[in-house]
Amino acid sequence: MLHDIEHLLAQPFGSLPELIAQQAAHRPRHTALILDTHRLDYAALHAGMNRVARSLQQGGLGPGDVVAICAGTSVGYVLAYLGALRAGAAVAPLAPSATAGHLSAMLDNCGARLVLRDREVAAQWPLHAGVGAGAALRCVALDDAPEAGEPWSQWLAAGDAAPATIAPQPDWPFNVIYSSGTTGVPKGIVQSWAMRWSHVRRAVTNGYGPDAVSLCATPLYSNTTLVAALPTLALGGTLVLMRKFDAAQYLQLAEQHGATHTMLVPVQYQRLMACPDFDRTNLSRLQHKFCTSAPFSAALKAEVLRRWPGRLIEYYGMTEGGVRCELHCHDHPTKLHTVGRPAEGADMRFIDEQGRELPAGEQGEIVGHSAGMMSGYYRLEGKTREAEWFDAQGKRFIRSGDVGRLDADGFIVLGDRKKDMIITGGFNVYPSDIESVLCQHPQVAECAVIGVPSEQWGETPVAYVVARPGQLPAAAELRDWLNTRVGKTQRVAAVQLVERLPRSEIGKVLKRQLREQFVQDGLAAL
Structure with missing residues (x-):
């Protein structure tokens, strides 16, 4: 059998x-x-x-x-x-x-x-x-x-x-x-069915099998969960589910059931690292850790590697498929600022605003071709065509909407979503560049930068900031601190302090909601 x-x-x-x-x-x-x-x-x-x-x-x-x-x-x-x-x-x-x-x-x-x-x-x-x-x-x-x-x-x-x-x-x-x-x-x-079959066969190379105990703490409707849950069952392992993520309960379940595999999103790793029970929980069997679905900061990756031994693999891709990178963080500790190299069988290219392919090393929109690609958007042929790009030989790629470049070692350095890029005074400004500087402030726990309407510049950056526990930074002082450390076009017009950033259930910051909130707060333009 x-x-x-x-x-x-x-x-x-x-x-x-x-x-x-x-x-x-x-x-x-x-x-x-x-x-x-x-x-x-x-x-x-x-x-x-x-x-x-x-x-x-x-x-x-x-x-x-x-x-x-x-x-x-x-x-x-x-x-x-x-x-x-x-x-x-x-x-x-x-x-x-x-x-x-x-x-x-x-x-x-x-x-x-x-x-x-x-x-x-x-x-x-x-x-x-x-x-x-x-x-x-x-x-x-x-x-x-x-x-x-x-x-x-x-x-x-x-x-x-x-x-x-x-x-x-x-x-x-x-x-x-x-x-x-x-x-x-x-x-x-x-x-x-072919796309899902490729996921199952690929999972074998990541240690899934009859002895695997996979702990999943994200919702079942999410592709993040399905790419771990379905191969676990198909390959004869044990799937441990949580109705809702709680860091202390997660640690208890991992130790109780001897979890060997887990798929988490970055905000869950962040909460686990901050949980008082983490350092006294036996996680020695949990050697296969995966992360996807949202930006995973280099600092957080480094902390996970330091405090939680074993493999740590970041996946960069989309539910639509095509684009697929892997960063084996434990093997490449100097590349934690990247999302890794194109996975086996994945063909990744970079294109400009006119859809022309760019030479290696130049920054552009990432497009990808792999065995796991969507058939299309259901009953939305026009949207499907918008998501596709074909090379000179007619090979089909899926557009990511993300901006990035290939470094000298073949690792991809990610920028922003094209739709999140801010055009201010005719210059392209990438929010992640501003966010990386702002997060260095000792009172800032996390932040998100969006573009808002500006009568003078067309758009201008605004930062939303969550303070570290026990800290009460002044918004104007944060703005001034940041603006002395970024380029002229990257300077933010305002800093808004909030208790939390709006996120989807798998940890993505919902910048659309922040833009809507900006309008609702009566700040129509700056």
């Missing part, structure tokens, strides 16, 4: 549900999933996945259909996700933190006829005829809450009969992941 698993993984394309079925046959009593006091072995995971698939098939859902899930982390969520795949349907995991308007727009875009949700989501997102598939839309309550829909316990098919067999094709939609919406209404990113 082990040979069957190895044979599957050796194939250029395969089925993730089939791998889980093989794991259940090979080690049925091995723990697959842990959440709070709930434990599922592979036999139970496989049986639950099959019951969901049969329920969907009985409702007429299968290949070509989309199943939406909008709920907090739960065992039922995992079973629903895997079961939809087993039936051949694509999954659209929607963020419960999104507004009701955005959720309805996402549901309408993906065209799901079934949405699985819970009580908390139903309270903020009442569905009615005319939304999504209208009267044909079916709601199932993962937590059996009557206000959320048909009870999960009644909807699930009874018995142990196998669902109808499906044969997924490489170009089938595997899931539709909606972007974080940092710049407006989220777009549905179609990831194919």
Whole structure:
């Protein structure tokens, strides 16, 4: 049976549900999933996945259909996700933190006829005829809450009969992941079965396998979680989930379950380093640490390396795929200011404003081609074309929207999102350059710089600052301190002190919200 698993993984394309079925046959009593006091072995995971698939098939859902899930982390969520795949349907995991308007727009875009949700989501997102598939839309309550829909316990098919067999094709939609919406209404990113298969095969090289215990503390709708959670289960490991990240609880779970792998976002590393329990927690087994989704400062990387031995790998990429870099921080301690080198099989280029390819070393927008690239944005052909770039030979690349350059050793030094770049008096100003200086002030914990309207310059930089605990800096003094240390065009017009920066659930600073806040505060222009 082990040979069957190895044979599957050796194939250029395969089925993730089939791998889980093989794991259940090979080690049925091995723990697959842990959440709070709930434990599922592979036999139970496989049986639950099959019951969901049969329920969907009985409702007429299968290949070509989309199943939406909008709920907090739960065992039922995992079973629903895997079961939809087993039936051949694509999954659209929607963020419960999104507004009701955005959720309805996402549901309408993906065209799901079934949405699985819970009580908390139903309270903020009442569905009615005319939304999504209208009267044909079916709601199932993962937590059996009557206000959320048909009870999960009644909807699930009874018995142990196998669902109808499906044969997924490489170009089938595997899931539709909606972007974080940092710049407006989220777009549905179609990831194919082939793209997800490449993620699973790649995970083998990072130590995922039957002995892996992977601790995930980010939401299940996030691609950050899925790139760790799905390979963990496909390769026969144990997945430990948290409903919500808490640094002290995370450390307790890591030690209790002997976690070997973890995928975290930078703000979670920051909170772990600041947790009083960190230095007295035994994390000796947790040797495979990964980070992605938001800027990871060189200082924080260095602190993690110093206090938490083992591998630390930063991934730079996008849910859309194409662009993919890896920085093995433990092997390259002098390159912590970079996001690493292009990963194996990834082709990274740099282009100017007119889409012309730039020579190595020049700064421009990063575009990438790799095995893991989205099929496109769901039902948004125009947006898909905007996200693509083709070289002279017609090779397809995905545009990142990020600015960067290649250093002399082949490492990528990242700048900013193109949309976050500030044009002041005709000069391009990159917020990250200003932020890196401002964060050196002893009273500054974190900061974000945005461009705001200026009658004199068109745009001008403004800094939002979170002070270190116990510190009460004066905004004007911070502004003056900063402006003596940056170039003339980089000088900020104002510093705004805030208790916290707005972030998505995976730690990205929502600069769009800061720009909106600037207007709401009556500061229309400077």
